Amino acid sequence: MAFPSAPSALWSVSLLTVLFAAAVHSNIVYDDDPLQPVTSDETVSVGGTVTLTCRVAESDNSSLQWSNTAQQTLYFGEKRALRDNRIQLHRSTPTELSITIADVQLSDEGEYTCSIFTMPVRTARATVTVLGVPGKPQISGFENAVPEGDKVTLTCTSTGSKPPARLRWYRGDEELEGRPNVVEPVPDDPTYNVSSELTLTVSSSDDNAFITCAVDHPSLAPGDKRSEQALRVLFSPKVQIQPESDLPREGEKFSLRCLGDANPEPTSYIWEKKDGELPSLAKAEGAVLHFSMLNKSDNGIYLCHADNGIGNGQGEYVLLVQDDAVNIPDPTAMSTSSGVDHAVIGGVVAVIVFILLCLLIVLGRYLIRHKGTYLTHEAKGSDDAPDADTAIINAEGGHSGAEDKKEYFI
Template sequence: MSFSKHHYLHIFYYDLLYFFKILETSVNVLIIIPPVTQDETVAVGGVVTLTCNVKENDNSSLQWSNTAQQTLYFGEKRALRDNRIQLVKSTGTELIITISDVQLSDDGEYTCSIFTMPVRTARATVTVLGVPGKPVITGFEDAVQEGGKVTFTCTSSGSKPPAKLHWYRDQEEIQGRPDVVESNPDEPTYTVTSELTLTVTRNDNNALIACAVDHPSIANGDKRTERPLSVLFSPSVSIQPESDLPREGEKFFLQCVGNGNPEPTAFVWRRKDGELPPMAKVDDAFLHFESLNKSDNGVYECQADNGIGMGDVTHTLLVQEAGVNAADPTVITTPSGVDHAVIGGVVAVIVFIMLCLLIVLGRYLIRHKGTYLTHEAKGSDDAPDADTAIINAEGGHSGMDDKKEYFI
């Protein structure tokens, strides 16, 4: 069989046409850009949004598939019957879906595909965070005595990735032992444990010891549990008087105040320089005086006992005289014997000075009166009265003013 030249040209034409068709297809494949996705992180119970975009599309459909390669949405059509999965937007260049009430089983890689020749895909990793449970503090049940040691244990379960634990005393962070992390069976979560050991003082009494969980799934700060710390310690004691200026004849009391844990219940009153005054009555933490007297002055001691230990303190009582102005802060009281001695000495000095003045004044008056009588006798012969006689006796002149002396 022989072929004409025209026949060969016809075959060449179709071969060329087929070549250009293949070339065009190859070019189209080369200019198709794969879809774009992004990774997402969500806590258990939250909502995650999956977005898939392409710049250009030749009317091919977009599709989202889950970690098991099950189709979730093909364009606008739901493929998997799961009401947690909802369509947000579907266009030729974009497919957006949401998954609500996310569970740990939703963790993994999701695939977005565009059905071109060949099919193009992109993957998005969804990281599901396991939310840690509220921490539990154990290991401390009863009060501890001052100077003793106490150990707290804090535990939190269900975190993914493992949570971090922090210890606080009131608002101050304190250092515990390093966290111990254990995997939970049958689920991809962890249990975290930390210990704190303290040597306590009385200043730690009623302090709040807190354990806080730090985790990226906790949006509003940390989760924490607090426990009050109870420390037993002997009392520190003070005496509070009813007033700062107790006065003779008044009722008065001293109160013994003990600060300890537990509060002291037994009180003992003593007087340093002897027995308690007969009018002083002991009533537990109070020492009552029915009517104060200078003899009540002295040093009083109170001893308080709370079963853990004892504390004592002293107070000096100085009774003011009844007539002293209690509002005058310049008044200084002294013991009774010293008061009488000082007052007696002052009175004696004043009496002596007055006697001396009276003696000097008497002698002066007597001498002055003798001079007057002598002058009166000298001028009495020619004078009509005593005054004139005195003037005449002293050689007075008529041109001078009369001098008169009056005696009462």
């Protein structure tokens, strides 16, 4: 067996080392190398448009080039190299080369290479990730109405997602907990089919309720793709009795209506009076009990039984007949009469007060005009009279000068 000589083996090792260094150099981005191309990874949904941009800090007049995943040249500077009308030139300058790919397909996913033909050749890679847009979810497993208390299992399925979508269940705004999503890869295709199951024990409140299955995926905005399924639940009547008036009066007509919330609607109604028979003037017509003329003897508890074939329900109403409106004093008339009485009394009091004031004024004026007028008599010589009789005689004689002794006080 012949072995290569030592110089020949050394030369081969040196050549491999240089080639490896050149290859490694082409994939390393040097921050201080102004001619090293810079790119960025991009994510796009199927059917969308992606822009690939390659830049260098400085230009030495070398051309930039974009190549696809199969290393086919797409653009060399401003020149198109591959005849694919989906690929267009976006911008070309000495330091930038940008291209767009429209109507992106799953096959467009992969690494794209930007090269600048310097010595050595410098390259940069951009990974394009293509999202498979999931289809609208389909809900199955519910066809006919089910009785209250039964369990319902719904299945939601969405196809064509990449990466696998996540399915969520809702009743109104409330999120429901379903079984874990089942993910199945599609043969000969990079997409996935996803399914989820939801099991509910239904009640009467679920009748006509909408159960929603929504797709959660990076290619979609929240709520973009969802489906709804209306539930139909069979349940027995829930009965209420509605009176025609809140104030039934003696002697008036009156009626009670039986309301049955049920699915299906009640088909039969039975009226009865608790602890007794229906009054002779009461007549039942289906859901309505008519009273042609109320009487105090009609007071009591009335029952309505409604049946819809699924079950039956019962409601009750306490009837309390009020007095006849004719025998009840009119509060308005009483109020009016009371008001009139108070007005009359007030008028009389006012007249009396006025008369008293007038009398006081007149009396006051009279007293003011005659106040302090009187006469004083001085009995001349009365002080010198020896006895009482003489003094009296002297006083009578002094009347002639009485006019001279008047005094006025005001």
